[in-house]
Amino acid sequence: MSMKVTGMKCSSCGTVSYPTHAVCPSCRNETFETVVIEGEGKVLTYTDVYALAVEYETRYLRLAIVELDDGVRVTGHLLADKPKLGMRVKTTIGTVREMAEGAIQGLQFVAV
Numbered sequence: 001m002s003m004k005v006t007g008m009k010c011s012s013c014g015t016v017s018y019p020t021h022a023v024c025p026s027c028r029n030e031t032f033e034t035v036v037i038e039g040e041g042k043v044l045t046y047t048d049v050y051a052l053a054v055e056y057e058t059r060y061l062r063l064a065i066v067e068l069d070d071g072v073r074v075t076g077h078l079l080a081d082k083p084k085l086g087m088r089v090k091t092t093i094g095t096v097r098e099m100a101e102g103a104i105q106g107l108q109f110v111a112v
């Protein structure tokens with residue numbers, strides 16, 4: 001099984017959003033096409049989030065904003081013990097949240 005994470009590409013200005021928005025953050029357009037989010041890029045910034053809902057199994061989440069090599073900026077889990085700004089990463093897909101209904105799969109980044 002090959003899973004893909006998809007974002008939305010604005011049909012007007014071409015801005016790609018992930019996570020997705022109902023309205024384009026750049027031009028307010030409301031029509032989009034689906035695009036696959038994958039590839040390599042660099043970490044623009046990251047943060048450890050400790051204020052999690054009680055159903056999370058982990059103590060914190062390390063979230064990063066990554067600029068992919070095609071210029072698209074996406075948010076996902078950063079799987080790195082010693083992250084650095086500008087470090088090279090590639091996208092992967094993994095469990096971002098364990099729920100009673102099953103695991104939620106989402107975008108993750110690993111060092112290249």
Ligand SMILES: [Zn+2]
Binds near residue numbers: 027
């Ligand atoms: Zn737009």
